[in-house]
Amino acid sequence: MSFVLVDTPRPHIALVTLNRPERMNAMAFDVMIPLREALEEVSADNDIRVVVLTGAGQGFCSGADLQNAGKVPNVEGLTTTSIARRSMDLLNDVMLALRRMNQPVIGAINGAAIGGGFCLSMVTDMRIAAEEAYFRAAGINNGLTSAELGISYLLPRAIGSSRAFEIMLSGRDVDALEAERIGLVSRTVPAAKLLDTCYDIADRIISFSRVGTELTKRMLWSGMEAGGFESHMQHEGTAQLYVRLTTENFDEAIRARRDRRPPTYED
16 A cells, blocks of 8 residues: 555646555655655656645644654664664655755645644645644654754744744644634635645646746745845846746737737747
8 A cells, every 4th residue: 555645636736645544644754755755756747737735534644653653764783863863864855855846836734734744734835724624833742842844944934933933832733724814824625625726726827837837936935045135136036037038938928918818838
């Protein structure tokens, strides 16, 4: 049984599903390593324009598997300290693989996003939540820190520092309605409409040019990491001029608007 499924529910859309519902898609290495491999493969598929990431069953991802973490590869002869370091690197690599995907990634948060699952959701480019979804930075509840897998970087940037501090230090649940109100997710929808809502957003993105959407994603992430306003504007300007001067996209958009038809981008 594969713990990661990849489907194409509509043209140019890949649905990547964590498929271990009996464990609420917990982050065992038997799940996370195939997930990283699947993400890298989908990213290299030039037919795919948008990716939707979700979980099977009632949970999105419940974080660390406390019963069976799975096998860490290539650690023979290492001490516990070295195995722990390499284990964390394997999980970090999943987050980086999501971050580096060529395509925009929509997180379809169908249920609980706990601990590392909360972190996983935060690395998607946008999040749509089912009404049953909730988020919990659970490390603090388990005698650890809530800061792992990039969440202490991403969460304050998404919802502001005060809310991020409160959520991560209290370890409380954030339900879907609150998540929408504070900007943690873009919107909340009934569970039955979750995937179709994500696919509709994806179809709209697909109607735009490939290079335009890919560079917009890159500029948004670059802006989150930028050291200064002026330097980031220079990066934005270079990207905009690159598309304007090396494609016919802008002229085609003007023609299509004049002719009252959808544009056809050939970049």
